[in-house]
Amino acid sequence: MKLVLDTNIYVDFAAGVSETVDFIATHGESFFFPSVVLGELHYGFMKGHREQFNERKLQQFISRLKVDIIPVDADVARKYASIYLSLRGKGTKIPINDVWIAACCMEAGGTLLTRDKHFQHVDQIETIVLPTSLV
Secondary structure (H helix, E strand, O other): OEEEEOHHHHHHHHOOOHHHHHHHHHHOOEEEEEHHHHHHHHHHHHHOOOHHHHHHHHHHHHHHOOOEEEOOOHHHHHHHHHHHHHHHHHOOOOOHHHHHHHHHHHHHOOEEEEOOHHHHHOOOOEEEEOOOOOO
């Protein structure tokens, strides 16, 4: 399965949450990070106390799993507009970064793996929502 990974999925994987690690190992054939997810991760690393350690761990993950990065470009921007317009039409709000993440997922043609249920309101993408982690 072509998996687009949300920020919370990487955080759980890095923390060794078994259900996340097992799901990725069992179902993942190819992996993608929206560039927006990388921005959220880098922000978290910068405000924390182990920035260099976390950066190295992220780069190892990207290298070992051969994670492709989905850039925000003109095609993704058009998909963002379509998704945002659709959500507004339904009267549904989700965090704006998550609209960009959904647009990147749509661009890649993969399934978004996340813990955020609000992605289920995005009709343009396939989503797998793992149960909320205790970590």
